[in-house]
Amino acid sequence: MKKAIIKCVWAVLLPLVTSCSDEWDEHYGQGNPMASDESLWQALKERPELSNFVRLVENVGYEYYFEGDRMFTLFAPTNDYLTADAVDSLTEVYNTQKNNRVKNNDNTVVKQVLQNHMAMYNYTAIPSGDSVQMMMLNGKYSYLADGAVNGVKCLTSNELYRNGVLFTVDGRLPYFANVSEYFSTDADLDSIASFFSRYNVYEFDPSRSVPGEIVDGKTVYLDSVMNLKNVMFDELGYINREDSAYWMVVPTDRQWRSLYEEYKAYFNYDNTTAKRDSMENVMTHKAIIQGTIFNMNIQPSLNDSVISTNYNESNYRYYKCLRPFDQGGVFAEARNVTCSNGKVFIADDWVIDKRTTFFQEIKIEAENAYYRDSVAKCKEPVITCAVPAGNPLYGQVSGNAFVQVEPRNTAVTPLIRYTIPSVLSNIGYDIYAVFAPAIAADTLATDTLPLKVKFSLKYNDQDGKQVNDIKMKNPISGTYSYETVPNVVDTILVASDYKIPTCSYGLSEPQVRLTVESDRSTSKYTRILRLDCIIFKPHENDNNDSNE
CATH class of the missing domain: 2.60.120.260 (Galactose-binding domain-like)
Incomplete structure (x- = not known):
């Protein structure tokens, strides 16, 4: 069973951590004589077997993460598992997305490769073999246990430096999309991906950003981390949160277009309605989505019925699906994909009856x-x-x-x-x-x-x-x-x-x-x-x- 997060951190953060033993705190705490005065960046450049990883970091301009004062745990793949050709390919992807004005935190090379190998704070493999849960810089959760991280073997472990801990690993750590991220990875789901992306907004997160110099009394950040917010998540379910467990039934593009053509007649607003066309469009799309998201932490009896995030006990006849795994059930015929925070059920045959969702008395x-x-x-x-x-x-x-x-x-x-x-x-x-x-x-x-x-x-x-x-x-x-x-x-x-x-x-x-x-x-x-x-x-x- 996975244990609670154990963060052994130096400096100001050290007194906050209570789960490490006193002996472990003494061994890896502030002023430990075993800790090198070198930064992670200095250590990386001195290791010939990590030269490809170093080149990738330089190509995307990420050195400041490893040479500053903030604490990180890094899992660096060696050259045997991150080849020069792979670095060239990743660099090309990064530059293409950058030229297309993709935000740095949405750039797949940054988010799915570099940030996927970095955890904020210092984590160390525990001698007892217990699992350590870590939140990576991209918000994903990883687990360090039995000499491996997420199943990828650690070649070296617990190398302490001035601003963090270095592990070397025998492969790239797998990246698992969450439910909301998965839409953009599946060619059959362009319609629903486009719908959710319209409502994406980003909020600055100073706790995860890298500060630089202070100019005119204000901190200039070397890297500004932005957190994704979406009003549809607030209304329908936080399918973007890594600490959640959501199952979602989604229509393919073909089914999406079919449902839209059917449902839009129900949302014919009169010509004086403010932003009439937008209102019609939004309400029709929401009619498709409502009742499709299920929080798996609150289902009373999964085989008998599932209630969606729109369910309300005072109006119990709606947003509830009976016998979801039986033939004709909401999960029975759909192709399902496992994500980091749940599952996506992809349905080309739509079985969610409008009379159980928005078609209400x-x-x-x-x-x-x-x-x-x-x-x-x-x-x-x-x-x-x-x-x-x-x-x-x-x-x-x-x-x-x-x-x-x-x-x-x-x-x-x-x-x-x-x-x-x-x-x-x-x-x-x-x-x-x-x-x-x-x-x-x-x-x-x-x-x-x-x-x-x-x-x-x-x-x-x-x-x-x-x-x-x-x-x-x-x-x-x-x-x-x-x-x-x-x-x-x-x-x-x-x-x-x-x-x-x-x-x-x-x-x-x-x-x-x-x-x-x-x-x-x-x-x-x-x-x-x-x-x-x-x-x-x-x-x-x-x-x-x-x-x-």
Whole structure:
């Protein structure tokens, strides 16, 4: 079992390290007479068997790392394992990327070769043979144990110099891409690599940078190390972190293009939406990605189901994949690649159902004032009624509460209007309104008449104008009125497979509004609205024509 990190460091860092034994501290600590006064760079240049490595360091201008005062542990491959031809080839790659303005820390020669052989601070092979975990300069983790580092044999070990420790090794240390890095290495994943790269930003990391002289009171850095930040990692999962364990299902370029063409119709924003085209593009791509990343440290039962990083217990029906390894499961058919912090599952046949991710039911609790747009012809404020625990209808009313809207006088019928958030465009919705009876709040209530009600809908057209209230036609009776069943919690189908042409998904300003109005025509009906909730549910067959 891998042990905790053991850092035996000199100078100021030495008192911070508590895991080394006192004997080990004394042997390798500050002022150890065995430590040479030479720098690592001087030692490298004096070793003929490391001349190729020295030439590579010089070709990329990296000498200052090994001749300064900062402490490093270096694993240098000898000439038998880093040939002159290999140095020429690596130098050509470095110069090509540099001429193409690739940042130094993204240059593959720097990141995957030089930084992959350097660890910050001083590490030494422990006589007991226990494993020592090291973070390399590129952020990767390596393990020093049994005379080898990541399986590459150490030819010489624990050579102490003024600013670090030198090992020589019989090969180049393997570089393992993490999940986010892997995209750019696979020709089938150019689309997803391009998507994530749009959001890359870099932040200066002074703790890993190499300081030079102080000019005008400010430190001039010989090498500025930049840490990658990406807003999509914040939203979806830190697939770039080496100390994580993520599995991600990714579409090939062919599948990416197919999904984009299918999904973009659901994100048709009206023409007045700020940065409309960008909004459509981003939301469509996020719809593809959401639900594809799984933090393997928090899976309750891997064979039964996996939950993605977008999963929310309060909305448990979404972002959860059942039987992931069974035929048709999310991991079953995909080609998988092991990365330094998890796995990438490459899928040309997409099995993540949109109905388990962004194709979601929208449910508005009527008692939630946040979604209440307006009321009219009613007593104000409207009343929220609770369903007591002992009531026979307890548990049948959503949230065990409903809103009660009473008419202002005997001559009017009250109405209430709600905003409906995050509506997708061109998707058929089945629209429901759920009503509670008076006895849900009071079993002795005398208002036991049915309710006659009508509905109307407003939304933005393509030009951004709110259409006039569209009267909803009862899909069962064909009329413009609906009737509840008395003394039960009654769910009314307001419209079936109704498509709205513009999208409001992700917008702060509401665009879709549903009005509920009492429509009493005789004394056989109550005029009081007792509304439990409103539901917009994706139609089972969203390809059907609608709004008929």
